[in-house]
Amino acid sequence: MKYASEFRDPKAARAVLARIATVADQIGATREKPVHIMEICGGHTHAIFRYGLDKLVHEGVEFIHGPGCPVCVLPMARVDECVEIAKRPEVIFTTFGDAMRVPGTKKSLMQAKADGADIRMVYSPLDALELARRNPGREVVFFGLGFETTTPSTALAIQQAACESLSNFSVFCNHITVPEPIKALLDDPHMVLDGFIGPGHVSMVIGIHPYDFIAQDYGKPIVVAGFEPLDLLQSVLMVLEQIRDGRAEVENQYSRVVPEHGNPVSITAMADVYEKRPSFEWRGLGEIDASGLRIRAAYAAYDAEEKFGVGYAAGPRHVPEPEGCACGQVMTGRIKPTACPQFGKGCTPEMPLGALMVSSEGACAAYWQYGGARATEAAE
Amino acid sequence: MCLGIPGQIVAITDEPRMMALADVSGVRREVSVACVLDRPIGDLVGEWALIHVGFAMALIDADEAAKTLEALRDLGEAQEALEAMEEGAKALEADA
Numbered sequence: 498m499k500y501a502s503e504f505r506d507p508k509a510a511r512a513v514l515a516r517i518a519t520v521a522d523q524i525g526a527t528r529e530k531p532v533h534i535m536e537i538c539g540g541h542t543h544a545i546f547r548y549g550l551d552k553l554v555h556e557g558v559e560f561i562h563g564p565g566c567p568v569c570v571l572p573m574a575r576v577d578e579c580v581e582i583a584k585r586p587e588v589i590f591t592t593f594g595d596a597m598r599v600p601g602t603k604k605s606l607m608q609a610k611a612d613g614a615d616i617r618m619v620y621s622p623l624d625a626l627e628l629a630r631r632n633p634g635r636e637v638v639f640f641g642l643g644f645e646t647t648t649p650s651t652a653l654a655i656q657q658a659a660c661e662s663l664s665n666f667s668v669f670c671n672h673i674t675v676p677e678p679i680k681a682l683l684d685d686p687h688m689v690l691d692g693f694i695g696p697g698h699v700s701m702v703i704g705i706h707p708y709d710f711i712a713q714d715y716g717k718p719i720v721v722a723g724f725e726p727l728d729l730l731q732s733v734l735m736v737l738e739q740i741r742d743g744r745a746e747v748e749n750q751y752s753r754v755v756p757e758h759g760n761p762v763s764i765t766a767m768a769d770v771y772e773k774r775p776s777f778e779w780r781g782l783g784e785i786d787a788s789g790l791r792i793r794a795a796y797a798a799y800d801a802e803e804k805f806g807v808g809y810a811a812g813p814r815h816v817p818e819p820e821g822c823a824c825g826q827v828m829t830g831r832i833k834p835t836a837c838p839q840f841g842k843g844c845t846p847e848m849p850l851g852a853l854m855v856s857s858e859g860a861c862a863a864y865w866q867y868g869g870a871r872a873t874e875a876a877e
Numbered sequence: 878m879c880l881g882i883p884g885q886i887v888a889i890t891d892e893p894r895m896m897a898l899a900d901v902s903g904v905r906r907e908v909s910v911a912c913v914l915d916r917p918i919g920d921l922v923g924e925w926a927l928i929h930v931g932f933a934m935a936l937i938d939a940d941e942a943a944k945t946l947e948a949l950r951d952l953g954e955a956q957e958a959l960e961a962m963e964e965g966a967k968a969l970e971a972d973a
Binding site: 540543544547548591593594617618619620621622623624627628631646647649650653657698701702724725753754756760762763766857 | 880881894906907908909911912913914927929930931932934935937938941944945948949951952953954957958960961962964965966968969971
């Protein structure tokens with residue numbers, strides 16, 4: 498564990514924090530006029546709070562918690578559609594555990610399971626495939642969910658099902674992409690974003706070039722980061738140095754895992770199986786053009802939307818968010834979780850109202866878990 | 878959901894399907910190595926990989942694996958991934 502301890506070495510962290518402070522001062526960042534850095538990935542949000550990085554960095558650096566938690570951005574209508582599919586007697590509905598507690602209009606998948614639907618938590622789409630092999634008389638549906646880290650695994654599972662001509666396996670595809678929501682946020686005139694911390698494991702799949710537009714078209718720096726505290730601090734420093742030097746580039750702090758051009762097998766599988774939907778609804782962010790993926794016609798036999806006539810195949814439907822829920826404003830950095838009228842009152846991790854409280858990667862859950870009493874006081 | 882967990886590839890279980898057995902913090906499970914197959918499949922035995930939802934997504938060195946595992950343990954993500962693997966096994970057992 499030699500390297501691990503180095504990454505937690507307080508001396509090394511202090512040195513980077515000191516450099517962050519110097520550069521923040523050089524660019525004139527203050528508590529009143531901070532530099533806004535958005536971490537896109539929910540895993541980074543979780544790590545920032547877990548290690549208290551938001552408290553350790555210079556007061557002129559403010560983290561804005563981005564939309565990078567796929568469970569958090571799942572619209573209620575999609576949860577309702579999951580429940581609709583899962584209720585069919587012939588269906589075994591399979592999902593990652595993270596999605597079980599996301600509230601739908603009437604119930605979550607957890608509640609639907611308690612009501613008798615055959616819903617099973619799986620670790621991998623490969624588990625769903627295996628269930629289909631073992632249950633030829635049932636329809637096994639996999640809830641495909643997540644950004645580009647998860648997307649290729651579903652694509653490879655669909656390719657495998659096609660290879661075996663498995664006719665009782667399908668995917669309810671809710672895979673989404675990272676670059677488009679960033680573009681939507683940058684186009685939002687209310688957003689003030691000065692730089693980005695790019696997602697590490699998404700970039701391991703897609704490489705760093707899908708972010709070129711952030712630097713080239715919008716003139717903002719982005720640094721792809723790992724998940725260690727020092728990774729994140731170094732990345733903040735790299736963003737600040739770019740701002741100080743008047744540069745806007747895509748830099749890769751996590752090159753030990755992230756190849757410049759991503760993973761070719763994953764990229765090929767995704768291109769084979771999916772195409773962009775014209776538009777996809779994000780919880781809290783609304784419809785974003787070309788931000789979601791659907792299964793290509795060549796694999797229509799494995800598309801649960803086609804098979805069961807639900808979701809976008811039945812026409813898009815929007816379900817309004819619960820009253821008082823400010824997930825959308827939190828996700829776009831307009832307010833802090835504690836400013837939501839439901840935070841810690843109608844909405845807690847035990848009884849979540851909004852999705853940002855469901856997943857440990859959601860900004861509200863992170864505030865609740867690590868902000869402790871301070872967060873609660875702030876809400877009062 | 879988007880964090881991979883390091884595991885060591887300990888055996889090849891199904892060459893045509895590109896499946897291998899990985900040891901993830903003492904828990905063994907079959908994973909796909911399709912995404913990291915840049916060499917004869919047998920040569921992957923002993924390698925460390927970042928494993929995400931049952932797929933080896935990147936080969937990493939042993940030091941990086943140790944470092945990442947420690948970070949994931951701190952974040953509670955390692956336990957979450959191991960529990961998810963257990964759930965996956967249970968989902969299959971229900972029909973065995």
